[in-house]
Structures are given as C-alpha cells and as structure tokens.
Amino acid sequence: MITPGGRTVQEGRLRNIEGKVFDLVIVGAGVAGASAAILASQRGLSALLVESQFFPRDKVCGGCLNQRAQCFLQSIGLYDNIKSAGALVIDRLHVQINKYSSQWDVPSMLSVRRSTLDQMLVDHAEHCGATFVDGTRAKIQSIDSESNSQHRVVLLKGTSNTTEPVSVLGKRIVVASGLSRSSLPISEEWPASVMENSRIGLHTLIPRDEVPESLASSVLGDKPLLHMLVGSAGYLGICDTDGGYVDLAAAMDPSAVRVAKDVGATVQQLLRECGVDSDFVRDLNWQSTPHLTRQSECVAKQNIFLLGDATGYVEPFTGEGMSWALKGAEALVPLLYQANLSSDTETAEKEWNLWITKHRNHRQRISRWVARQSRQAERAKWVLRMCDWVPPIRNRLLHSIMT
Ligand SMILES: Cc1cc2nc3c(=O)[nH]c(=O)nc-3n(C[C@H](O)[C@H](O)[C@H](O)COP(=O)(O)OP(=O)(O)OC[C@H]3O[C@@H](n4cnc5c(N)ncnc54)[C@H](O)[C@@H]3O)c2cc1C
Secondary structure, eight states: OOOTTHHHHHHHHHHHHTTOEEEEEEEOOSHHHHHHHHHHHHTTOOEEEEOSSOSSOOOSOOOEEOHHHHHHHHHTTOHHHHHHTTOEEEEEEEEEETTEEEEEEEEEEEEOOHHHHHHHHHHHHHHTTOEEEOSEEEEEOOOOSGGGTTOEEEEEEESSTTSOOEEEEEEEEEEOOTTOOTTSSOGGGSOEEEOTTOOEEEEEEEEGGGSOHHHHHHHOOSSOOEEEEEETTEEEEEEEEGGGEEEEEEEEOHHHHHHHTSHHHHHHHHHHHTTOOOGGGGGSOOEEEEEOOEEESOOEETTEEEOGGGGEEOSOOSSHHHHHHHHHHHHHHHHHHHHHHHOOHHHHHHHHHHHHHHHHHHHHHHHHHHHHHHTOHHHHHHHHHHHHHOHHHHHHHHHHHHO
C-alpha cells in the first residue's frame, strides 16, 4: 500500500540524504531491521533504515509474538501501545491432523498484523533518531576507493522508475532483508544453503465478517484461538488478529502448489483433508515466499552484518521467527556500538559469526524436529496423542517452541 503522497515524500527524503555518511545503514524494515534501528539510535549511532516497500505493508507472517518477543517489546516500551492498537492475546492452541484434533492451553501469544507491528517499530525508530526511507530498494556496492575504504556505498533506488538512484555511505551495513538477498553486493560471495524439500510460505488476511460460515463455524470461536491444521502438503495457521481481521498463514510443499497450479486450491485441499469445506480460499489474494528453510554460511564480513531471517530460517512459524530477529538485534547492536567506538570491525564480525553459529544451531534443532513430524501424518498424530496423555511432555514441548 502506498501512503498518500508516499512517492513524493520518499523522493524528497532520498534527495535529503544523498552523499551522507551513517554509522549504520540498515537494509529492510521488518522486525529485525526496525528493532536494530531503535537500539542503535538509543545508543547514539546515526542509523538509516531503508525499506523497499511503502509502509504500512503486510507481509507473509502469522503475526504471533511469543513470550520472548513480548518481553522485548516491553523492554522498549511498545508492548502496551501494540495491545492498545488491538493486538489479541491468544492462549489456546488447536492442532488438527486430518480429522484428529487436540486443544491445549499455551503460553500467551500476541496476535498482530505485520502492517501494525512494523509501522509501530519504525515510528519508534524515527522517534529515537533514526532516518527512515520506504519505497526504496538498497543495493550494497563494493568498497570504494582509498578515501572511502572504511565505508560501504549503498545505492538507493526509489521504486517509482522515474527516480535516479542516490548513494549514501555506511560505516557498517546491517542486512535485515528477510529471505531476499538482492541487496548483497555479489550474492556468490554470500552462499546460502536452501534445504531441498523446503516448503514455501503463503499468507492472506480476511476481514472477519467476510469469512464464510463454513470456515467460521469450524475454526473461529468466541475466544481467540490459534488453529494449526496439518495436511499432506503442509500446514495452515488461522487466528484472529487486530483490526477485525483473520490471518491465514501456511507452509506448503511447492510441488503440491505446482500440481494444483494454484495456491488457493492447495490450501482448499488441506482444509478438505481436515474436514473443512471452503471453496472461498481459492479466490483470496495469497502472497507467497521463496523456499523457507535456508542457512547463510557466513553472516558477517567486509563491514556487512546479516540479521534476522537473512541469517537463516527453518519453516515452522510458532512465534519463533520474530523473536529470533529481535533477539539477534539485541545481541548485534552492542557489537556494532563497540566497533564504532574502536573502529575495529573485524572483531565484531568474528563475534557475530560465532554468536549466530552458537544460537542458530540450538534454536533450529526443535524447529527441524517439528518440521519433520509435520511431514508424516501418522507420526504427528502419535506426537499429539503423547501430548494429550503425558502433560509434562506436552508442556516441555510447548515451552521450547512457544516461549
Ligand atoms: C507463513 C509464515 C508464517 C509465519 N508466522 C510467524 C509467526 O506467527 N510468528 C513469528 O514470530 N514468526 C513467524 N514467521 C516468521 C517471521 O515472519 C520472520 O521470521 C520475520 O519476519 C523475520 O523478520 P526479518 O526482519 O528478518 O525479515 P522480514 O520481516 O522479512 O523483513 C525484511 C524486510 O526487508 C525488505 N527488503 C528486502 N530486500 C530489500 C532491499 N533490497 N532494500 C530494502 N528493503 C528490502 C522487505 O521488504 C521486508 O520488509 C512466519 C513466516 C512464514 C513464512
């Protein structure tokens, strides 16, 4: 969505920053980039936050914030604002595998649209002193001649084709561009392994009063609840969110989408396997992502630091993704601050590579396990039964996925 006069404002902002030097140029104003901009500005670093989409924008995401993510929002003073904006507390999970289903209490999550959340983070970043330009694609260039050897040049190109690119200089660059790597200088120098049978992400939002009775009666109740419906080609999360919307987010096998020739038909088939007949999902406006499960081999070199999904992602979306992005921002900004004080970027790069390797492996173990179970319906049903019969196992599992 383009804000009224968005293009003109964006062109004016680009002209104002042409040739400027920033301590940090941050590419991507998702949760990772925006929170890094907040924390960096609070420490006095000059930060430019560049976003290719016009804000506010929605993106492929279930929008559920787990407890760690909520703590972060509390720590920067935004938790109450997000609740006042209509975010919903969800403390019950319904999992359905084909026709077998279970319901449990879970640690409270907060359901919020990404257009709401990301706009609030960006507003806060600006309030803390960061400069924000949206509707602008960033492309990092190679290190310039001697005079700028400590800097990276970032080319900024407005998404309206009439604007000429402008360049800015960054002492250090944070790439928080999610699954897209288009801003990196030479992508072969930043290899990422993508898992062969990785799923793709799908997403749409529907006004609640437009949800047909067939779906509403099966999955929407009086109290907010997160529904996870698992079928042979993937799984779909459905929950109420702010603004009177219902959020539908799925991870599906790309081969199933190819065979059905239509994203909506794949989701319809999944719902059918779970006993819900709903033709209308075929006609919805689905957004999709590239393959989800991937890992970047190196996450920092040559003054560039990857953050959030850009470092790697594993498909389950249980509130993990955003809390990983936020936790990463909390860990990275102090390193960047030190590097700025000491002009020693190499140490920060080394430490960031170590931090990511240590925490990513630990965090991804459980996500990979859940991803494997979801691919085998019979095994997954046994896991559900076990969770029903042995509450301590259930609580441990839910705790490791959802807190
Ligand atoms: C189907 C699905 C459901 C999910 N559900 C949840 C959930 O319920 N809870 C949860 O915590 N996580 C969930 N996730 C994961 C979560 O969405 C991500 O982990 C999270 O968005 C990562 O944040 P990020 O800031 O790293 O990247 P993003 O949020 O992807 O932000 C990247 C930003 O960079 C911008 N960008 C890209 N290239 C450029 C460029 N060249 N120049 C400028 N800007 C650029 C993009 O437009 C985008 O705004 C889900 C993921 C999927 C696929």
